[in-house]
Amino acid sequence: MRLKILGSAAGGGFPQWNCNFDLSRAARKGVEGVKPRTQSSLAACANGTDWIIFNASPDIREQIASTPELQPAEDAPLRSTPISAIVLTNADVDHIAGLLSLRERQAFVIYATRRVLEVLEQNSIFNVLDRSLVVRRELVLNEPTSILSSHGASTGLTVEAFAVPGKVALFLEDPAYADTGFGTKTGDTIGLRIWSEAAQAAAFYVPGCAAVDGDLKQRLHEANCLLFDGTVYTDGEMIDSGVGPKTGQRMGHLHISGPDGSAAALADVDIARRIYVHINNTNPILDERSLEAAWVRETGWEVGYDGMEIAL
Ligand code: MLT
Ligand code: MN
DSSP states (O other): OEEEEEEOBOTTTBTTTTOOSHHHHHHHHTOTTOOOBOBSEEEEESSSSOEEEESOOTTHHHHHHTOGGGSOOTTSOSSOOSEEEEEOSOOOHHHHGGGGGGOSSOOEEEEEOHHHHHHHHHOGGGGGSOTTTEEEEEOOTTSEEEEEOTTSOEEEEEEEEEEOSOOOOGGGOOGGGGGGTTTOOTTSSEEEEEEETTTTEEEEEESOOSOOOHHHHHHHTTBSEEEEEOSOSSTTHHHHTTSOSOOHHHHTOOOSSSTTSHHHHTTTSOBSOEEEESBOTTOGGGSTTSHHHHHHHHTTEEEOOTTOEEEO
């Protein structure tokens, strides 16, 4: 199985269009060790032919343009794509807006939980994806789902969706429920076990997660690879850097560092390869020369970057 990180940044990307914080400035200047990054997305291929994209970011057009595997083959029909399906982990803008760039009467399949499919239903702009060509299929939590192409053919990948602590999409927050998760319900944020029968290998993709609980730790036991929420290094990072009033927790993201961070919480779980993705433009690990990036590497984590490949 081949996995390719298409976008390793969180919503907004890196540099973010309106951000003048040190890190975005450094990325804009092309400072060595501070790589620009596009918004959150992963691609996987298990059978050498069909590519599955996990989350359709607003940068998907650019991501396809820089990934030859995702482009029509030279001998393929006049309109074609190796992208057979899109799987969504939540309904945040950074994960669904790219669907709008995939119009043009191309058949593929969208897989998501009922909660996320309802968001697509309720926003009629997504009807630009002709429903007779772009089929929407439900991911039922805790059930393995074979990812099939629009013709119903196997792609060699099976995913299992499981709920993780998180938050409803920002644009759907209900202030009336501010004390109880802004109206968040089960299925709003999921993690995915991505399994290749041929490779006998499992990767876990969890780009948004507010807490590591016993259930998650148990699932991740003996994973070949984990791509995990690396939005913020410290919970108060956006406040401390002066860019905004929200903590990581308020946004539904568990910070990386410290005794209650994700690195410590997952330290005793047997995972062959662990990689942070969905990295916010305030996170110091975006600078490879920082002490924070060094600490993350010392604790056995890798910092994801656009174009990073994982072979399982
Ligand atoms: C998040 O991951 O917190 C969201 O992508 C935020 C947003 O939609 O801007
Ligand atoms: Mn996001």
